[in-house]
Amino acid sequence: VIVGGGVVMAASYEARDRGVRSGMGGSKARRLCPQAVVVGPDFDAYSRASRELFAVFRDTAPTVEGLSMEEAFLDVGGLERISGEPAWIAAQLRRRVRRELELPLSVGVARSKSIAKMASRAAKPDGLLVVAPERELEFLHPLPVGSLWGVGPATAAKLERLGAHSVGQLASVPLPTLVEAFGESAGRHLHALARGADRRRVTRGRGRRSFGAQTAMRPRRRTRREIERLIRMVIDRLTRRMRAKGRSGRTVTLRLRFADYRRLARSRSLSQPTADSATLATVAIGLLDDVLPEIERRGLTLVGAAVSNLAPRHAGTQLALEPASERLDGALDEIKGRFGSAAVGRGGP
DNA sequence: TCTGGGGTCCTAGGACCC
DNA sequence: TCTGGGGTCCTAGGACCC
Numbered sequence: 001v002i003v004g005g006g007v008v009m010a011a012s013y014e015a016r017d018r019g020v021r022s023g024m025g026g027s028k029a030r031r032l033c034p035q036a037v038v039v040g041p042d043f044d045a046y047s048r049a050s051r052e053l054f055a056v057f058r059d060t061a062p063t064v065e066g067l068s069m070e071e072a073f074l075d076v077g078g079l080e081r082i083s084g085e086p087a088w089i090a091a092q093l094r095r096r097v098r099r100e101l102e103l104p105l106s107v108g109v110a111r112s113k114s115i116a117k118m119a120s121r122a123a124k125p126d127g128l129l130v131v132a133p134e135r136e137l138e139f140l141h142p143l144p145v146g147s148l149w150g151v152g153p154a155t156a157a158k159l160e161r162l163g164a165h166s167v168g169q170l171a172s173v174p175l176p177t178l179v180e181a182f183g184e185s186a187g188r189h190l191h192a193l194a195r196g197a198d199r200r201r202v203t204r205g206r207g208r209r210s211f212g213a214q215t216a217m218r219p220r221r222r223t224r225r226e227i228e229r230l231i232r233m234v235i236d237r238l239t240r241r242m243r244a245k246g247r248s249g250r251t252v253t254l255r256l257r258f259a260d261y262r263r264l265a266r267s268r269s270l271s272q273p274t275a276d277s278a279t280l281a282t283v284a285i286g287l288l289d290d291v292l293p294e295i296e297r298r299g300l301t302l303v304g305a306a307v308s309n310l311a312p313r314h315a316g317t318q319l320a321l322e323p324a325s326e327r328l329d330g331a332l333d334e335i336k337g338r339f340g341s342a343a344v345g346r347g348g349p
Numbered sequence: 350t351c352t353g354g355g356g357t358c359c360t361a362g363g364a365c366c367c
Numbered sequence: 368t369c370t371g372g373g374g375t376c377c378t379a380g381g382a383c384c385c
Contacts, residue, residue, distance in 0.1 A: 007353045010385095022385085023352060068356085068385045152383045185359075186382095209357070216353055251377085261352075267378060304354085 002029055002036045009041055013125050052101050060093050065202045071120075073113055075202035087130045094128060112198035115140065117149045136196040141168030148193050155182070159190075170194040207313075211249070213238040214304030219259035222300055224292065228285050230303040235281040238305060248273035249307035252280050254287045258298035264291060273311035280307060 002020060003010040008029045011020040018033040030036065050069040057064045060083075061074035074093075076086045083089050090107040097105040104126035108119025111133050119139070123129040131139045145164055146156035158181060164170040171194035179187035192198060213234045231254065242248065253267040266287040274280065284305050 004353080009353075021350080024350075025352075028350095071385075150383065154382060183360075210355095212355060214354060253378095257352095263380085265379065269377065302353090306356090 002026075002033070002038045003041055005038060005040065011036075049101060049103065053097065053103070056093070056097055056100065060089065060096075063202050063204065065205050073116065073202045087128075090128055090130070094126075110136070112196065113200050113202065114149045114193055114198040115196055118143070118147060121147075137168075137171075140194070140196055141166060141171065143167050145170050148190075150193070151190070155186075155190075158182070167194050208247075209310065210306050210308035211238045211242050211247070211310075212255075212304060212306035213241075214255065214302055216257075216302045217300070219299030219301050222295070224288070227288065227295070227300065227303065231284050231288070231305065232277075232281045234303055234305045235284060236277050238307060239275050239277045239280060242275040242307065247313070248275040248311045250274075250309040250311070251307065252283050252287075253306040253308065254284045254291075255302070255304035255306065256291065256295065256300060257302035257304075258294070259301050260298055261301075262298065264294065266291060269309060273309070275307075280305075 001012040002008055002015050004026065006026050008020060008022050008024045008026060010022055011029070011033075015029070015033045015036050020029045020033050020036070026038070030038065046069060053070060054064065054066065054072065057072050057074055061076050061079065063075040065073040065075075067073065076083070076089050079086075079089060083092075086109045090109050094105045094107055097103055106120050106123040106126060107128050108116045108121070108123055108131070109129070110116040110119050110131040115131050115136055119129040119131045143166065144156070145151055145159045145167055146153070148167060148170075151159070159165075159170060159173075162173060162177065162181060164173050170190065173191075173194075175187065175191045178191050181187065182190060215230060215234055217230075235252075250271070250273045251267055251269040253265055255263065255265045257263050268283050268287060270279075270283065
């Protein structure tokens with residue numbers, strides 16, 4: 001099964017065996033795996049499953065740190081007396097998610113976040129891997145540096161230039177060498193990771209920090225008007241979500257990508273947070289002026305926008321309106337006029 | 350691997366403040 | 368202004384993750 005037509009968003013393990021990867025162009029994916037069933041995404045179903053999954057997570061451990069829709073860290077330290085050993089809790093969790101949600105769940109169990117994360121990756125699909133404290137280095141050291149959580153292509157390439165191809169080799173690179181190459185903080189972090197010495201705690205997380213939307217396109221000549229229209233469209237999409245969540249933000253970022261895959265971002269901060277489409281679009285369009293020549297020269301392939309510096313959520317009075325008639329829009333407009341557009345969210349209380 | 354859409358975090362310089 | 372020490376915010380860019 002391949003999810004996504006133009007670009008692969010996800011692929012089943014059978015398709016992956018034939019070389020299909022997420023992010024790959026759809027035509028190439030179908031060439032590699034002609035017998036695949038191609039389906040469109042169903043985000044509502046994913047959201048529902050995610051909510052149910054996290055309810056099970058929270059029922060399993062007091063501290064749950066979400067990483068994405070379908071991934072989280074659970075701190076099971078200190079639960080031995082109540083729920084049993086970590087490995088037992090993990091096995092129970094897998095059984096329960098399989099039974100109640102009919103979903104396979106892979107779990108990694110370890111003393112630290114990075115090793116647990118890497119173990120869960122190694123346990124896929126549908127497995128459980130426990131890395132006992134005394135076997136951490138045995139697990140870690142044979143792996144390529146790129147498999148460390150947080151080490152991507154750029155860092156891996158740089159590490160390989162230093163002669164560190166495996167995590168074991170990285171562990172023998174002196175700390176000062178890493179600090180010189182990657183800076184104080186990243187250098188120390190890599191040094192620690194290779195030793196299995198990740199001290200980060202599982203936390204509840206800080207909540208969302210930004211809203212964004214983007215649209216990709218084939219490069220061709222575009223008038224300023226066309227680009228402005230794309231910006232408005234992208235901002236509309238994002239502010240709709242912001243309003244639905246009752247959030248507003250102060251900083252708007254315009255993101256562009258060019259035919260040569262170079263990227264560029266311009267941002268501007270307002271004095272007051274807002275979720276108003278027109279305001280944010282005007283600011284974003286204002287950022288266009290000094291990058292127009294760049295667009296002209298390189299060809300535009302992506303227009304994106306993000307709103308950050310979000311206002312803290314305030315627990316105010318909330319009104320629930322049932323969309324019963326045409327008059328709803330009038331009512332919403334009145335509320336917007338009196339309390340600002342950030343006060344209005346559609347759907348949900 | 351020729352690349353979609355949605356996110357997070359870090360670094361670094363400059364302006365500005367006490 | 369040939370300025371110490373401590374801080375915040377803004378902007379741009381980069382790396383990484385799912």
